[in-house]
Amino acid sequence: MLVAVWRKLWADIKSHKLQFVLIASVLTLSAMLFTISLLVMGSAHEPWERIFEETNAPHIWISSHQYDLDFTPMIEHPEVSETTGGMAALANNPLMIEGEKRPVYLYAMDDPPQVAHPILAEGRWILSGVLDEIVLDYSFGHFYSLNVGDEIKVLAADGTRDLEVVGLAVTAHWFPYNEVTKDIAPAVGYLSQVTLEAIQPDMEQWYSVIGLRLKQPEISKEFIDRVYEAFPTQLTSAIEWQWVEQNATFANTINVMFMGLFSVLGLIAVGLIIFNTIGGQVLSQYQEIGLLKAAGFKPGQVTLLFLLEHLVVGLLAAVVGIGLGLMLAPGLISPLAENLNTPPPDIFAPGPLLIVFFLVESAIAIATLLPAWRGGKINTVQAITVGYQSQDYRVSGLAHLATRLCLPTVVSLGVKDTFSKPLRAAMSITGMVLTIVIVITSIEAQSTSKELAKNRVYDQGTSADMKVVRNFVPEEVIRNEILNHPDVTRFYTELPLFGQTPDYSEQPILFRLLSGAYQDFNFQLKEGRMIKAPGEAVVGYAVLDLLDAKIGNQVEFIIEGTLVELTIVGRYMESFNTGFVVLSNLETYKEKLGIEVQPLVYYLRLEDFTAAESLRSEWLTETKDLISIKIIKKEPPTSTAQLVDLITSLGLIMVVVTGANLMSTSLLSVRERSRDFGIQKALGLTPAQIGLSVIIGSITIAVISLLVGIAIGLLLMQEFIQQVGIQIGAGPDFFFIHWGYMMMLLPLVVLLAIASSLWPAYWSARLKVVDALRYE
Amino acid sequence: METYLLETKQLTKVYRNNGSKVHALQEVDLAVKPGEMVAVMGPSGCGKSTLLHILGGLDNPTSGEVHINGQRLDKMSEAQRAVLRRKQVGFMFQAFNLIGNLSVGDNIELPALVAGLSVRQARKRRDALLEDLGISDKSRNIPAQLSGGERQRVALARALVNQPTILLADEPTGNLDSKTAYEVLRLLRQTHMQGQTILIVTNDPNVASLAQRVVFMRDGRIINETILQERDDTKTLLVELLNLEGG
């Protein structure tokens, strides 16, 4: 049998070289896509939860500005199962990176504790008691391309110190550092106690921090309340793991959802394409099946022969494809892993690789067995004399339509020929539809993440040129030096405060209390209108969702302990705090409170934007560097590019696979129809007309697939992106149809159809009539 | 000088198969007059089909000339020959060679449409031919649903739809039993009577007896030619038989 398999395989390779190359490359690329999809799926699957488990992360972080606070009551509390022990830390201590100050939480962690032990992804841990070594958060390190062995400068009490990066570690301690979170939260780094002392010898500046694991994580809220009661004045913050998780997974929700969708679509499409290619190959060999039976093979043996032949090819293709996948995967997945703050997955794990083998081989097996089984049943004589094709010829509805439309003869011939095998046409179309859906997924992923980036930070939703944060500089200094500056044409101010609603006290909501000329700053609203009078509010989608409220409703909030009643007049989008955000008037709050409250942030419009840099340095000098000034660049924001790159490259590979599949199908069907082409030529069709009809057949498939694909893709994406939007609290109105891109798909798809049918068309155009008619 | 519709001069075809040569045609001189019906006979492998294919421009000769209606076929490109075939040549084959995924009606219309006739003209001709050949009711069927005789009648209709200068038929009755074969022959004769020039390749002396002239081939050469007289025995017998069948 093996000899027979080998002989047949060899004969097939020799007689149909191109067909074989196509099948082999479809299988190889498929195995590669399978590999990448599985690895991506594995790394994108609930990454934060996984890291949380793996690092044995605490449920509550408690920090105090009292460096020697005695945590014993907490450590010995009956609800607490494990702790990190007290740790010394420096908050918001800047690292100098690319000339900019980047705030970092620095923790003294000579020995990683049992709880919250970071996972080293690269390099080694700091040596206990050794000076000037640092282990950085993996996502932060990769975001600024810092590698093990690099020197970085840290701002110290007496100037700067040089630290050596000795390792990059993954942690569930804090948010992953990425494009979305970098403006919101600092990164984390770990160093030895002696290094911490060297940076800041004044221990009064230190914080003490402890991480606690609870026996019942659900009660973290009540537990925090009790801790506050026990330490009424000493605590700076208590952070629950749910809050970290919410913010950590925020950017990734999109990544994970898109990657999940993409992997599933990809797997189905690739499976279908394998099925189509191999199935077509087997169907085209009906005559051969008859001959084998005539030569004394039992039907079972014929099936086995075909099966083994394709499995052998599949095995080789899987090996090559997995190899290619493993080569490409790190480059594609690592950026995503940084974004998710997971270590890059172990790509040599045998599990996924075995699954790829299994998937490829079983898709091949099904694709071979079905037609081979049908083939085993057909009459031997019939198979030899007429082959398979003349049995199921029928005139399809579409072909009739082509005739009725009085299309040019060549066009209607092409359409008819394509649809005379309805099953094959349907399979080709389905495969291509999936590819188009995937391409649309990648287009929409791109636009969604762009849209998200645009609304990521709220200052980009306004038309302000500059953002000034007062810090501890008195209000009148800002007023005199900056707001009254002749170059400032307009401004509004903001006081950010956290609050809740009376019914949902566990959900922190960010209130941006505005005053000044905010009406003139073009706030981008999704619904309703901007606030005008005191007592009005514009809220994020997540707030509406939480309160089950609509525009026009009156709702109650508690801002810093004060009950405030607000009428919702509009909705806007902001990613921060996963959409739990409210814009309101500072006057509202002042009235309630009865005292004067000062704004903290100032948004300016400048006479001349080009003067921004010089104004910034001027003002920084005047305030002795005590205020923060950010120039709001109007350039299109960078998006979560890693995701887009990944999906786009996978989409491109899909397109290549589809092209190969289209070509293979087209080649098979022109081979089967060689006799028809002979007859058509005898009837006076020129070679060019024959070739054209083949190309038109292929274009027909492509255009139908495009239309169906766009319809399905858009419906799917609409539903999907709405879900994404609701998940991240941004609202359901994320979805935009990019008709421009859709229009561009048409020529691209037609081009793909032409490219993949060029060789089959040439082959049939050059076919010798006499040879074709002799074929019997 | 007599004008010929079809004329070959020193027509030679050599097939090369991994080193070995097959002389399928050797210096064949053949001429067909307008309205004539010529039969070509000879043993299997003597080059009959090769000759027919070259006459219809399906294949190129190795050397020699082919004139059809005053045009040099052997000097033309494949595309030019295809265009010439549309109007000038109708083909019938032993294996029918209908297009399996087109209905009978479409099979017949196709050459007319390719030749540039309007859909209405094509339909008119198709219906007339279907009527003439007695297969009007089969127009919507696909070839696989027809009997052998019916298929060959469709093939004849298709060959005639463009009113070709010459009809080339390669053993059109080879795949049919004698009764169906007579039916097809009757129709062939009928078209010949209407003035159609026909060149028919056959192994059957009965079929050949329909022709005015029989050309005998062997090993790629024409070895003999016979002009059949109207009173020729076999001929009379067959013609009478055909008349009877036609009722």
Ligand SMILES: Nc1ncnc2c1ncn2[C@@H]1O[C@H](COP(=O)(O)OP(=O)(O)OP(=O)(O)O)[C@@H](O)[C@H]1O
């Ligand atoms: N493509 C080809 N390559 C090589 N040899 C060929 C080719 N086509 C035909 N021949 C050879 O040319 C010779 C003439 O073939 P042809 O088909 O013309 O014979 P024929 O008279 O029609 O025979 P039959 O009565 O069996 O149909 C044969 O010896 C055949 O083997």
Ligand SMILES: [Mg+2]
């Ligand atoms: Mg022959």
